[in-house]
Amino acid sequence: QVQLIETGGGLVQPGGSLRLSCAASGLSFSTYMMGWFRQAPGKEREFVAAIGRSGLLTYYADSVKGRFTISRDNAKNAVYLQMNSLKPEDTAVYYCAAGPYDRTSYRSTGQYYYWGQGTEVTVSS
Secondary structure, three states: OOEEEEEOOEEEOOOOOEEEEEEEEOOOHHHOEEEEEEEOOOOOOEEEEEEOOOOOOEEEOOOOOOOEEEEEEOOOOEEEEEEOOOOHHHOEEEEEEEEOOOOOOOOOHHHOOEEOOOEEEEEOO
């Protein structure tokens, strides 16, 4: 079965950095668009970043543009989210997701077929 396993979350001070990883198995990884979403307590799950099948196309939420970088390694079946200049408002559970590529629907949770269990990121002093 398909598994997406996120790692790399934790507690970090404002201004710090974290790198999230998502290891995928049970799917033809290179044929899927990959996305990162997050959900803060009491809020809806929101789009953070997405990357196309080859890694050439990337998309970001305005709130993270310039601070976060999404990348993928198709040889390792992995996708990454490098998060720099973290802010308290970045605190959330971060999820990776896999779905068919669509340049108009990458922000929608409904575009993604498979989801990980999430990794918690807390930005606090």
